[in-house]
Structures are given as structure tokens and as C-alpha cells.
Amino acid sequence: MQKTKDLCASSSFFAHRTQSKDHKKVMNHHIWQGDVEEADHLRHQKDTKGIFAKRIETIERVFANAKGKYCMH
Template identity: 40%
Template sequence: MDRDGYKLYFSNPNKCKNCPLLKKCTKSENHTKIITRHIWQENLDIVDDLRFIDTIKNIYSMISQTIERRFADTKEQHGMRWTKYTGIQKVTMETTLIFACMNLKKLIFRRKIDKLKMI
């Protein structure tokens, strides 16, 4: 495995030397074909196949209405386009406070909805 997370597979040059498809397979002078494959490639293939299932398509289409919406609200309504402070500790403190406030707003809104459902 190399530093970028790829496994290298080498063919056996003794077997490949007499193969009739050698010229189509590799142009290597030592008759070795090298295949590189990322260590997570199997998982990426599974995820890629899931994209075409109808239920997954419907769920994926809702991302823009749920998750992306939260990021947009955070940027626009809570001033998260940039920070007011410098330094990792101050920025962490500011963002933690902002997200705590956002969670409180969400809880209050849900409670209001629950009370309306009871009426």
C-alpha cells in the first residue's frame, strides 16, 4: 500500500509473458501489469450502486431541504460566514455558543408544535 491509501497489485510476469493478450493488457517491458485500487474502493462501489435504488433517490433528493437548509440558516441568520474572533479557542467558544442557541430554538419550536397537536 502506498501513502495515498492505494493497494498495488502486480501480475506474475512468468504467466503473462506467453499470454496472447499481453499487448492489449500492458505495455510494460518486464511483462507485468500493475493495478492500483484504493483501500475503500469496495465501499465506494457499493455506495455508487445505491444511488440508483428508488427509495435512496427519494431520500437523497430531500437533502437540499433538510441538511443544506441548516447550513444556509447557520450562515445567513447566525453570522457564520466568518468569525468575529481569532484563535482556535475563541472561535470554538463562539461556534459552540451559536450552535447551543440554535438547538434551543429548535427545541422550543418543537414544543410549540407538540402543544398545538394536543389542542
């Protein structure tokens, strides 16, 4: 299997995508990014949609009260 670095260097579009001479691109992700993506995936599953719908009536209401009454922005 060819390394990504080699694939990028051999691409005719390489000059348009990056100015990197060592054929590297740095991507930063939040430490919890994988967990956030998994939660988002689960939120859209058929058996968990009801749980997330209840969140609006319960948890989100508590957060709204905290923001409004106690200036927790």
C-alpha cells in the same frame, strides 16, 4: 483456470499495454473505494432515490452554510 499473469503474457497486445517484464500492473484504490461504489449503487435504486433527493434540502444546505459563513472549504 489460467492466471491473469499468464493471460497477459500470452496476449498479442501485451507490449502495447505495459512495459512490465514480470507481467504485473499495480492498481491503487482508496481504502473506502468499495463503500463509495456501494453508496453510489444504492443512490440509484428506486426505493432510496427519495432519501437522496432530501439530502439536497437538508445536509447539503448545512455544508453550504458552513463553507460560506465559516470559511470551511
